[in-house]
Structure formats: C-alpha cells, structure tokens
Amino acid sequence: MAANTVFRGRRSAFGVQAREPSGMARTFFASITRVSDLGEQPFEVAALPRGQWATGDYVVCEVTGEPGPLYRVELVSGRRTPVLPGDRLIGALGTRAATLECVGDWRDIGDDLALHQLTGAGLLGKVTSNSGWVGRPMELVYRGHAMRTAKLNITDFVTSGTQVDFAMPVILVVGTSMSAGKTLTMRIIIDQLKQLGLSVAAAKLTGAAGYKDALTYGDAGADHLFDYVDVGLVSTVCARAEFVAGLEALLAMIADTSADVAVCEIGASPLEPYNGDAALARLKPSIQLAALCANDAYAAYGFCQACDCAVDFVTGPAANNSASRALVEKLTKLPALDLSAKQHVAKLRSLLGETLAGKAL
Numbered sequence: 001m002a003a004n005t006v007f008r009g010r011r012s013a014f015g016v017q018a019r020e021p022s023g024m025a026r027t028f029f030a031s032i033t034r035v036s037d038l039g040e041q042p043f044e045v046a047a048l049p050r051g052q053w054a055t056g057d058y059v060v061c062e063v064t065g066e067p068g069p070l071y072r073v074e075l076v077s078g079r080r081t082p083v084l085p086g087d088r089l090i091g092a093l094g095t096r097a098a099t100l101e102c103v104g105d106w107r108d109i110g111d112d113l114a115l116h117q118l119t120g121a122g123l124l125g126k127v128t129s130n131s132g133w134v135g136r137p138m139e140l141v142y143r144g145h146a147m148r149t150a151k152l153n154i155t156d157f158v159t160s161g162t163q164v165d166f167a168m169p170v171i172l173v174v175g176t177s178m179s180a181g182k183t184l185t186m187r188i189i190i191d192q193l194k195q196l197g198l199s200v201a202a203a204k205l206t207g208a209a210g211y212k213d214a215l216t217y218g219d220a221g222a223d224h225l226f227d228y229v230d231v232g233l234v235s236t237v238c239a240r241a242e243f244v245a246g247l248e249a250l251l252a253m254i255a256d257t258s259a260d261v262a263v264c265e266i267g268a269s270p271l272e273p274y275n276g277d278a279a280l281a282r283l284k285p286s287i288q289l290a291a292l293c294a295n296d297a298y299a300a301y302g303f304c305q306a307c308d309c310a311v312d313f314v315t316g317p318a319a320n321n322s323a324s325r326a327l328v329e330k331l332t333k334l335p336a337l338d339l340s341a342k343q344h345v346a347k348l349r350s351l352l353g354e355t356l357a358g359k360a361l
Contacts, residue, residue: 029075030121031209036157045060046147061115061143064141074120078212090146094209098131098268102127105125122209171189177299186213188345190222193260196352201257202214204265211227224254233246247279280308293318296318314332320338
C-alpha cells in the first residue's frame with residue numbers, strides 16, 4: 001500500500017470496503033472502528049514514525065503469515081469473517097492481558113513493524129506471551145495510520161463525559177476469570193428482568209475490545225447496549241485515571257436512558273489489570289444484587305477471600321452439578337445456581353423480583 005493512499009470507498013453493509021484503490025486487496029473494518037466514520041468518509045493512509053504512535057490510533061495493516069483458526073475479523077456488524085494473506089485490516093493500537101489467551105502491547109512492536117491481532121475485534125499489538133490452549137494469533141504488518149490532516153484516534157470520535165449522580169439500580173456480574181460464564185449469565189438475567197416488565201440498560205464495563213458480548217445482551221432483550229469502546233477505550237488495560245474518566249462517560253450514557261435497571265458485566269476478573277476494581281468501587285452504592293461466575297468451587301472461594309466485592313450467589317461452571325454446588329456452598333456460604341436448570345432460573349427470578357420490588361411496570 002503506497003503512502004498517502006486515499007480511501008474513498010464506502011464500507012459495505014458487511015463491513016468490507018469493496019477493494020483497495022489498487023483493486024488488488026480487500027479491506028476489512030474491524031468492529032473497533034464502529035464508533036468512527038472511517039467507513040463513510042475518505043481518509044489517507046501514511047506511515048508515521050514510532051514516536052508518534054499512541055494507544056487508540058487507527059491503523060491499516062496487511063495480513064501475513066499462514067492462516068489458522070484465529071485468522072478471523074469481527075466486523076462492525078458483529079459478524080466474524082475469515083481473512084487471507086494480502087487482505088487489509090483497519091483496527092486500533094492497544095493492550096491485552098488475558099489470563100487464558102494472549103498478552104500483548106503495541107509498544108512491543110519492533111523495527112520490522114510486525115504485529116498481531118490481540119482480539120478478533122481489531123485490537124492490535126505485539127503478542128509477547130500466548131496460552132497453548134489457543135491457536136497462533138493472526139500475523140500482520142503495519143502499513144500506516146489513518147489520517148485526515150493529522151492521525152486519527154478513537155478518542156477523536158467520542159465526547160468526554162462528566163461525573164453524574166448515577167442512581168440507577170445495578171445488577172452486577174463478576175467472574176473469577178475470563179470464560180467463567182459471565183456473558184451467558186448476563187443474558188439470562190436480562191431475559192428474566194424483561195419478563196418482570198423492566199426496561200434494561202446492559203453494559204460491559206471492562207475488557208479488551210470485542211462487540212459480540214454487547215450484541216448478545218440485545219439478543220436477550222436489553223433495551224440499551226453499551227461497552228467501554230463507546231467512550232473511546234479500546235482496552236481497559238490502561239491508566240486508572242483514563243479508565244475512570246471513560247467510566248464516568250459511560251455511566252452518563254447509561255443514566256441518560258432512564259432505564260429501570262442497569263445490568264453490568266465486569267470483564268475478566270476485578271483482580272486482573274483491567275481496572276475492574278475501580279468499576280466496583282464506583283458502582284458499589286448502586287449495586288442491588290451481584291452474581292459471581294466461577295470455573296470451579298475453589299476459584300469461587302479464592303475470589304471471595306481476595307476480592308472486596310460482596311456477591312449474592314455463585315453460578316457458572318462451578319454450579320453445574322450437585323457435587324460442585326455443594327462444595328461451593330460449603331466453602332463460600334453462598335447459594336449456587338445452575339442457570340441451565342429451570343428451577344434455578346426460577347430462584348434467580350425470585351431474587352430479582354425481591355431485589356427490585358416496586359420497579360416492575
């Protein structure tokens with residue numbers, strides 16, 4: 001791709017620019033670009049020296065390497081599609097610290113300008129450590145920054161927020177780690193709240209860029225969907241002050257919906273470097289009910305010992321059979337609910353009804 005290439009095509013309904021101006025390569029807009037107008041308005045592509053790069057910068061990369069299972073991109077629609085070497089990907093520079101998948105940072109990109117896709121949503125950086133449980137990350141090479149007079153950053157497309165008197169009741173979902181059942185629990189809670197006649201704002205407050213979780217909240221019936229990308233955070237592995245400012249903007253957006261209740265997920269675990277502890281501290285006065293998703297009974301017990309977060313019940317894989325539930329309840333003194341079982345969903349609904357008495361329409 002030549003320096004100062006001008007993208008004038010429009011992003012299609014499928015999230016793909018038909019062809020690069022050269023006519024030879026497809027260009028994919030990752031879902032991390034969804035808050036921008038990159039698919040609607042022209043922009044140039046120019047390589048910048050490393051000293052001018054920053055978190056959240058929108059960049060254009062070329063797909064390289066040998067395709068594997070992770071050679072897929074989450075588009076602005078939320079749909080995932082495979083990509084091939086030679087294709088172009090528009091994403092944003094960022095950082096990830098996933099305990100079960102990869103660790104990476106754009107600051108570790110070397111002079112060869114080789115990098116990886118850290119999440120399927122187009123979060124870009126250099127993988128420095130990777131779990132053997134997942135495949136090889138998608139390999140890329142930097143071709144340039146998206147430019148209009150100056151480089152474009154995700155923060156150019158969002159407005160900063162101010163602290164609000166956030167008084168909306170919150171149902172909180174936290175976990176012992178990623179992949180502990182939080183998003184599924186969110187969906188079930190949202191569905192039950194809708195059956196109770198409530199309007200629901202659903203939000204993922206921390207994590208590394210991805211759109212599919214928020215979209216599944218909508219599938220469950222949530223009236224309003226939010227996540228940290230909406231306020232210009234490509235990942236919440238960031239300075240605490242930066243996260244807190246973004247969280248305030250996000251809470252202002254949620255409060256503006258006037259929903260009856262907010263159902264909020266803290267991605268990964270509050271003990272991990274995603275600023276989940278800061279989210280907990282800010283929401284504490286508003287939390288009416290908290291669910292802990294755990295992979296096993298010992299993880300649930302460890303969370304209760306290590307994290308300053310009062311939870312009301314345990315769910316997730318730790319509650320998937322009677323033996324596990326019995327151990328959870330013995331160790332944590334908390335009820336364990338298997339939300340794949342109708343009788344346990346009925347218990348959840350009862351808890352929600354009691355917690356939000358007077359809110360139902």
